[in-house]
Amino acid sequence: MASLVLKPDPKLDLVLERDIDVPVELVWKAWTTPEHMKHWFVPKPWTVTDVKIDLRPGGVFSTVMRSPEGQEFPNNGCYLEVVPNERLIFTDTLLSGFRPSPKPFFSAALLLAKNGSGTRYTAIAIHGNEETRKQHEEMGFHDGWGTVVTQMTEFIKAGFKPAA
Amino acid sequence: MASLVLKPDPKLDLVLERDIDVPVELVWKAWTTPEHMKHWFVPKPWTVTDVKIDLRPGGVFSTVMRSPEGQEFPNNGCYLEVVPNERLIFTDTLLSGFRPSPKPFFSAALLLAKNGSGTRYTAIAIHGNEETRKQHEEMGFHDGWGTVVTQMTEFIKAGFKPAA
Numbered sequence: 001m002a003s004l005v006l007k008p009d010p011k012l013d014l015v016l017e018r019d020i021d022v023p024v025e026l027v028w029k030a031w032t033t034p035e036h037m038k039h040w041f042v043p044k045p046w047t048v049t050d051v052k053i054d055l056r057p058g059g060v061f062s063t064v065m066r067s068p069e070g071q072e073f074p075n076n077g078c079y080l081e082v083v084p085n086e087r088l089i090f091t092d093t094l095l096s097g098f099r100p101s102p103k104p105f106f107s108a109a110l111l112l113a114k115n116g117s118g119t120r121y122t123a124i125a126i127h128g129n130e131e132t133r134k135q136h137e138e139m140g141f142h143d144g145w146g147t148v149v150t151q152m153t154e155f156i157k158a159g160f161k162p163a164a
Numbered sequence: 165m166a167s168l169v170l171k172p173d174p175k176l177d178l179v180l181e182r183d184i185d186v187p188v189e190l191v192w193k194a195w196t197t198p199e200h201m202k203h204w205f206v207p208k209p210w211t212v213t214d215v216k217i218d219l220r221p222g223g224v225f226s227t228v229m230r231s232p233e234g235q236e237f238p239n240n241g242c243y244l245e246v247v248p249n250e251r252l253i254f255t256d257t258l259l260s261g262f263r264p265s266p267k268p269f270f271s272a273a274l275l276l277a278k279n280g281s282g283t284r285y286t287a288i289a290i291h292g293n294e295e296t297r298k299q300h301e302e303m304g305f306h307d308g309w310g311t312v313v314t315q316m317t318e319f320i321k322a323g324f325k326p327a328a
Contacts, residue, residue: 091264
């Protein structure tokens with residue numbers, strides 16, 4: 001059973017593509033290890049104070065982001081498809097155990113492909129309507145998701161150690 | 165990676181359990197073949213006029229149900245987890261390609277287990293809140309899902325041929 005080919009719809013989806021010079025296996029590790037995610041998953045000076053990962057379909061994927069002013073923003077969702085080193089799909093439309101969420105917003109696909117010794121990194125944010133896509137764009141999708149890829153790459157290159 | 169154990173919540177979920185005397189492989193076939201589903205998937209005299217199945221995570225699972233008066237009711241969703249002869253999970257909370265749906269209502273899990281030469285058949289309807297569970301119960305979940313299991317079992321025993 002081959003995975004479904006995802007076809008982003010420019011009216012509904014947002015796409016970030018990057019070629020980064022760290023191997024896919026380490027990108028996978030950065031994305032699926034709670035302790036690692038805390039160091040790169042939001043643009044600084046925001047921080048991630050909690051990460052819950054149960055890496056299988058229907059398993060919890062939740063984070064708590066904290067603003068520089070100290071306000072906390074929980075994001076609750078679950079994984080939908082987990083193909084190590086290739087494909088990680090999750091959503092906030094369903095909570096753990098595939099339970100419909102009270103605050104559905106979007107699904108996200110992280111697609112990784114080997115590119116020499118580096119990684120072709122593609123992130124797709126999948127929305128239900130144009131309004132939600134626009135809202136996500138205005139929240140700073142491109143800057144935000146782009147910044148965290150840079151932060152992640154630096155964190156990986158530093159041997160999964162946060163900058164001093 | 166073992167599948168997530170689903171734990172139904174009596175306040176939020178509806179569960180139908182049956183022991184039926186047809187083998188799991190044929191139940192799986194009945195549930196995953198569009199032409200077969202048309203013959204049993206709604207309580208008669210309602211009919212199913214269309215079934216779309218792309219049997220993989222994110223693949224379309226849509227049906228159109230037709231009332232005896234001729235009104236058609238489309239149901240659009242996608243598969244979430246596909247483990248042949250064991251586990252079929254789908255939702256109307258996401259459309260094909262994991263896209264958030266405009267009309268999220270519930271997720272459903274069909275769990276099959278060998279029981280001698282027959283099947284232990286468990287269907288779980290997973291809701292986001294008590295109101296939705298109650299609405300589904302009042303729509304006739306237990307009667308409806310129970311009736312279609314009986315229809316399916318008879319259809320399988322007749323060699324996947326509809327009653328004359």
